[in-house]
Amino acid sequence: MTPSLLLLPGEREHVLRVGRRQGGVGFRVFAGTMLGLSFFLTGRLFSNLGVLNDWPALFSATFPLVVFIAMTVSMLWWLERR
Secondary structure, three states, X not given: OOHHHHOOHHHHHHHHHHOOOOOOHHHHHXXXXXXXXXXXXXXXXXXXXXXXXOOOHHHHHHHHHHHHHHHHHHHHHHHHHO
16 A cells, blocks of 8 residues: 555645655755765865965965855845745
8 A cells, every 4th residue: 555545635636746745854954964064075175275385374264164155145045036
């Protein structure tokens, strides 16, 4: 017996018509984990690049932060524009 048969008759047609829910929690957790990991690795990369290229410590520490803030603001702007 499929799980969709256990639903009420009105809900059954909706599930069969729509299929899956869009934007599930699993995808959001995965995307957040990947963004956090990329932020961490970018910070480590610029830390090492700053030491190798003799960049100022302030630049090496703030550049990844500024890049991710700019990406966040642009994604929020795009989301609110829709």
